[in-house]
Amino acid sequence: MRSGKGLRRDAELNRGRVVAAARAVFGERGLEAPLEDVARRAEVNIATLYRHFPKRESLIEAVLTDRLNELADLAEQAVRAPDPGAAFRDFVERVCAMQAADRAVTEGFTACFPNSPGMEEPRTRALGALDALIRRAQQEGQLRSDVTGADVMLFLMANAGVLRSTRQSAPGAWRRLVALLLDACHPEGFASALPPVPTSEELHDAMVATRPGR
Amino acid sequence: MRSGKGLRRDAELNRGRVVAAARAVFGERGLEAPLEDVARRAEVNIATLYRHFPKRESLIEAVLTDRLNELADLAEQAVRAPDPGAAFRDFVERVCAMQAADRAVTEGFTACFPNSPGMEEPRTRALGALDALIRRAQQEGQLRSDVTGADVMLFLMANAGVLRSTRQSAPGAWRRLVALLLDACHPEGFASALPPVPTSEELHDAMVATRPGR
């Protein structure tokens, strides 16, 4: 059952078909889409799907790890970029664009799957890089000083809410929200005293609570 | 079956119990909570519930019309307030607080129930007052000039997204989002060129799409 080796050629092939189908179905209809549809799309029997992924979560995990690694790579590139302020804004925009393009990402980036090392690793990598990026941008006076990584998580949750409503009918609406949020992060902008940011424990619990099936 | 008259005394009473129970249950667990729980909470048989509200939507409607009228009243008060800029910010904050206090409101304010005159009336009343409020605040230079009523709808959708994730674990997180959004609306703030706001048709479709049960 390992994803690496020890799998027969056709088994490995079918596993790939299932993951690809899940990527498509979850992307279009969300992480709660019926697994029968995934199996049908993969042209594979439902029993085969369950043989490879006994739990829905394991399939979600297989779909999302790639995306989360993309995200982490994006964050690490941003840290190394010459203009940290622009890199921060560009990063936020890109991640939100990933959410807009894929329902699985929308629901997955703000959700948390405990006991899943394959997802925790890129997640902490991304959060670490994000913190560094924010620190750099703030040191150079290009980012409002009271913004933290947790705020970016709030942005993703907010964007998820807008996308939930507007994805079909107003596919560009999220851009407007993100532009406003980034304006609020501008160091030269009007800045009121902000209410406290959630603690990392609170944020972790929030992400757990956002997991599909509540 | 009219809510006004022609109902026997005990029938009227039971109807009230059901609505009160639905307000509580939907408020705690969302608009998709099992109707059996509503009936149990009302200490009423499930059949009685269905006799009064043959469709789930009709019960939701009964619960939400009050809240929507509150919202519309709030908006109309804000229009008459002396300081339109402060009134605008206060209005947004209050509406978002209503969302934070009640899951039914969270889901209902960004959803749309077609063919429901009891809800369309306060909704259009609120939107009309909101537009007037925004115009006044902008005329007095207290609100960024490119903000529209549709942006406030986006705020509500965004807030709904944050609340979905953080309601239990970080109950104050929404305040931070709203503060940032309001900073972005400040006329003295940094203001980039914004992507286009969704049209009112798009927004209507978005709200229809947000209706429970997709």
Added chain:
DNA sequence: CCAAAAACGAAGGGAGCCCTGCGGTTAAGC
């Protein structure tokens, strides 16, 4: 070539929620 592994098709049990129907009981209202 052949044993083992995997996939197949189909069926079925279970859970949760929807909504309806029926016979019997309570209580309102004239």
Added chain:
DNA sequence: GCTTAACCGCAGGGCTCCCTTCGTTTTTGG
């Protein structure tokens, strides 16, 4: 008081999706 509306309890059919099982057939890899 008597008619009748409304309520009650409860059973049950339907839907969707979950996940499992079983006997059979295909494919692989040595």
